[in-house]
Amino acid sequence: MKIISFGDIHEDIRNLSMMRSELETAELIVLSGDLTNCHGKAETKRVLDAIKKYNKHLLAQYGNMDMQETDSYLSQEGINLHGNGYLLGDVGIFGCGGSSATPFHTPSEISEAEIERFLTDGFNKVKDARWKIMVCHTPPKDTTTDIIQNGMHVGSQTVRDFILKFKPHVCISGHIHESRNKDKVGDTIVLNAGMFRDGWYIEVVIDKGALSAALKSIA
Known part of the structure; x- marks a missing residue:
């Protein structure tokens, strides 16, 4: 199974045509959040x-x-995906959207307690899956995926604690545009592809009993 994921699209879809082959050959496309710029259904x-x-x-x-x-x-x-989980063969995918509190009072911010609840609700639907992929718009705290320009780590401690407790194989995050990176929390691979317009995305491949997850570039 090949899964292609990206987020922080913010309505800018110009790069789609440049990754046509990747999109067409994937079994699943996963969007990790921020599809729009403070907009709703139409966008x-x-x-x-x-x-x-x-x-x-x-x-x-x-x-x-x-x-x-x-x-x-x-x-x-x-x-x-938000507060939900899906089983695709032996792969379970679950998620939590929105984000923890920011200084900018953006439209869809939720509390740390809500993050834990939504992740738990989703995880419970896939807990028996062989491979578990967690999609959380807010990255885990104290990783290379949650650092803003001044060097501060602004991710969620709740997300980090959840990963350490439940040990998903992969955590796909986003939210912090300048923190495109790959890291690990325990044995969990954590990835943030940054803004979609910058040409980066995530590829997860599960084949013959093995899983790989990597940042990929359109260029």
Whole structure:
């Protein structure tokens, strides 16, 4: 199984055509959050429709820069990862959208307690899967994926604690645009692809009993 993931799209879909082959050959496309710029259903649909031209197998969740109606629309479409989990053969994928509190009072911020609850709700739906992939828009604290420009770590301690307790094989995050990187928390691979317009995405491959996860570049 090949999974292609990216997030922090912010309505900028110009790079899609440059990764046509990757999109068309993936079994699943996962969108980790921030599909829009403080917008809702109409703009979310526009992003999803553009991706569906290449691959209709999608799972997605809202980010802190998406309105609440994006979350509702993804649920209506039956593809919402937020607080939810999906089994695809022996692969389980679960997620938590929104983000922890920011200084900017963005549209969809949630508490640390809510992050834990949504992750737990999703995890419980896939806990028996051989391979578990966690998609959390907020990265775990104290990694190379949660550092802002002044060097501060602004990720979630709750997300980090959840990873250490439940040990998913991969955590796909985003949110902190300048912190595109790959790291580990315990044995869990953590990836942040940064903004989609910068040409980076994540590839997860599960084949013959082995899993690999890597940052990839369109260029």
